[in-house]
Amino acid sequence: MSFRENYREAVAGRANVADTSELLAYYDEIERHHAGALWTVANKIEPWEPASSSAPMLWQYDALRPHVLRSLELVTPEEAGRRVVYLANSGRRDVTAAVGWLYSGLQVMAPGECASSHRHSASALRFIMEGTGAFTNVDGHKMTLSANDFVLTPNGTWHEHGVEADGAICIWQDGLDIPLMNALEANFYEVHPDLKQPIIFPIDDSTASWGSAALKPAGEHGPKRYSPLLKYEWERTYDALQAFARVSDGSPFDGIHMDYINPETGGAVMLTLGASMQMLRPGEHTHAHREVGSFVYQCAKGSGFSIVNGKRLDWKERDIFCVPAWMWHEHANASVTEDACLFCFHDLPVMKALGLYRAEGLAENGGRQPVLS
Numbered sequence: 001m002s003f004r005e006n007y008r009e010a011v012a013g014r015a016n017v018a019d020t021s022e023l024l025a026y027y028d029e030i031e032r033h034h035a036g037a038l039w040t041v042a043n044k045i046e047p048w049e050p051a052s053s054s055a056p057m058l059w060q061y062d063a064l065r066p067h068v069l070r071s072l073e074l075v076t077p078e079e080a081g082r083r084v085v086y087l088a089n090s091g092r093r094d095v096t097a098a099v100g101w102l103y104s105g106l107q108v109m110a111p112g113e114c115a116s117s118h119r120h121s122a123s124a125l126r127f128i129m130e131g132t133g134a135f136t137n138v139d140g141h142k143m144t145l146s147a148n149d150f151v152l153t154p155n156g157t158w159h160e161h162g163v164e165a166d167g168a169i170c171i172w173q174d175g176l177d178i179p180l181m182n183a184l185e186a187n188f189y190e191v192h193p194d195l196k197q198p199i200i201f202p203i204d205d206s207t208a209s210w211g212s213a214a215l216k217p218a219g220e221h222g223p224k225r226y227s228p229l230l231k232y233e234w235e236r237t238y239d240a241l242q243a244f245a246r247v248s249d250g251s252p253f254d255g256i257h258m259d260y261i262n263p264e265t266g267g268a269v270m271l272t273l274g275a276s277m278q279m280l281r282p283g284e285h286t287h288a289h290r291e292v293g294s295f296v297y298q299c300a301k302g303s304g305f306s307i308v309n310g311k312r313l314d315w316k317e318r319d320i321f322c323v324p325a326w327m328w329h330e331h332a333n334a335s336v337t338e339d340a341c342l343f344c345f346h347d348l349p350v351m352k353a354l355g356l357y358r359a360e361g362l363a364e365n366g367g368r369q370p371v372l373s
C-alpha cells in the first residue's frame with residue numbers, strides 16, 4: 001500500500017495497523033482457534049468501491065472457432081453432457097466465470113445431434129452465432145433458431161438443444177449465472193427422467209403469442225419468474241433498433257440501446273439475467289460510463305472497439321468481450337458507412353433487485369478515457 005493510501009485509510013478511520021512481532025504472534029494464536037483479526041482484512045473486504053477481480057477480456061471468434069469445431073471430433077454430446085468451450089476470465093478461473101459471476105461458453109452441435117433434456121437452478125440464455133436447423137425445446141415449447149436470435153432457458157425449465165438432420169453445424173453462445181448460483185450455494189441440476197422431453201405446444205408458439213410489438217394475448221398471464229416470450233428474433237430486434245434510431249439520438253453511453261423485455265411485466269427477461277442489443281451508428285464513439293454490474297458482449301454486426309478501464313478491445317462480428325463491474329467503458333463503431341450492433345447479457349436484474357445498482361458517466365476529458373494498453 002502506498003503512503004497516500006495508508007494516509008487515506010488512517011484519516012478515514014480505516015484499518016492501519018503495523019505488523020509488530022507481538023501482533024503477528026497474536027494473529028497466529030487466534031488462527032489456531034479458527035478466527036482472525038478483522039483489521040487485517042477489513043480494507044480488502046470493505047473496499048471504497050467495487051474492486052473487480054475480473055479482467056477486461058476479448059475472445060476473438062476466428063481464433064476460438066477451429067477449437068470449438070475440433071471438439072466435434074473429440075467428444076459426443078452424450079459423453080460430454082454439453083459440448084462447450086467455456087470462456088475463462090484470467091481473474092476468475094477459480095469460479096469458471098467469463099466475468100464477475102457470469103458464465104459463458106460456445107456450444108457446438110452437428111446435424112442430427114441432440115443433447116439430453118435437463119434443468120437447473122442456473123438461468124440460461126443463448127445467442128445463435130452460425131449454422132442452420134438449430135432448435136431448443138423449453139418445457140415443451142420447441143423453437144427454431146437462426147443467427148442472432150436470442151433464446152431463454154429460464155431456471156427450473158426442462159431444456160434440450162439440437163440441430164435438425166438437414167441443418168448445418170451450429171455454434172451458439174451460452175450465457176448462464178452458474179458462478180452466482182454456486183456463490184449462493186443454491187445450485188441444483190437434474191437430468192430429465194426420459195432424457196428427451198415431449199413437444200407439447202405448436203412450434204414457435206411463444207414468439208407467435210408474445211412476440212408482437214406492444215400486443216399480448218388478452219387476459220393471458222405468463223409465468224411469474226421469466227418472460228413467456230422465449231425467443232427474440234434478430235429481424236424484429238434489428239427493425240426495432242432502426243425505428244428507434246429514426247426518432248431518438250440514443251444514449252450518450254450506449255448509442256441506440258434497447259433491452260429485451262418480458263412482455264408481461266416490461267422488466268428483465270429473467271430474475272437474474274438481463275440482455276440488450278445496441279446499435280452504434282456509423283462513426284459513433286460513445287462516452288465512457290461505469291455501472292455496478294458485469295457485462296458480456298457479442299458483436300452481432302459490424303466492427304469497432306471498446307475501451308474498458310483504459311484497455312482497447314478491437315472487435316468484429318462474433319467476437320465476445322466483457323466489462324467487469326464498475327469499470328469505465330465506451331464503445332466505438334469503426335465504420336463510417338455501416339452500423340455496428342452489440343448483443344449483451346448482464347446481471348443488472350440482481351443488482352437492481354438488491355438495491356445495489358449505480359452508474360456514473362466520466363466527466364473528465366470530454367467523457368473519453370485515455371488508452372493505456
Ligand code: GTQ
Nearest residue numbers: 082084105107124174176
Ligand atoms: O445448456 O444449460 O454452456 O447447463 C453450460 C452449462 C450450457 C445448458 C452450458 C449448461 C448449459
